[in-house]
Amino acid sequence: MMTESHIDYYRRSNCTVRICESVLCFIESEAAKAGKHETGGIIAGKGSYEENNIVITHASSSGPKAVKKRNFFSRDVFYCQRLLDQWANMSKGKIDYLGEWHKHFEEKPHPSPLDLDTMSRIAFARDYHINNPVLLIIGSSNNRDSLRVFSIGFLRVEETNLQVENDNNPNGNDDYVSFISEKM
């Protein structure tokens, strides 16, 4: 019998999104810190959904001017843009925006209609440079057990696999830019 409150109707993608262990730990601790409120931020790194080579190397916090409520979250846009610019500069353009992460109070989180709307707009917006942004949602456990990753494009939502990588040597890729996270 189904015990989940939501039916899992998302198409499963063959793609695997890789994430650095320290980035995942950062997201877990930010989610736990937010207590009874949603939180989130941007994720950045390298690769694309089309080439199935996404590596998430950076994640931001929500920023000081974020709006955080029980069922609503809006990140500090200027703060996140400034961080993204720093990451791009420090990596000589190798690191770019990949998508968003946020927290939901669900055991098995799924994108809300507003999430889908936001991500589709990002997929279309020229200033984001990404056709299929990644949405990473961490659920009520505040850890990777309740984390789900989606790729969202035009009229398309797919759940992707997630693989956690050792920070220093993801698949032996030499030109990997090591994690330079936002330090609080």
Ligand SMILES: [Zn+2]
């Ligand atoms: Zn959401």
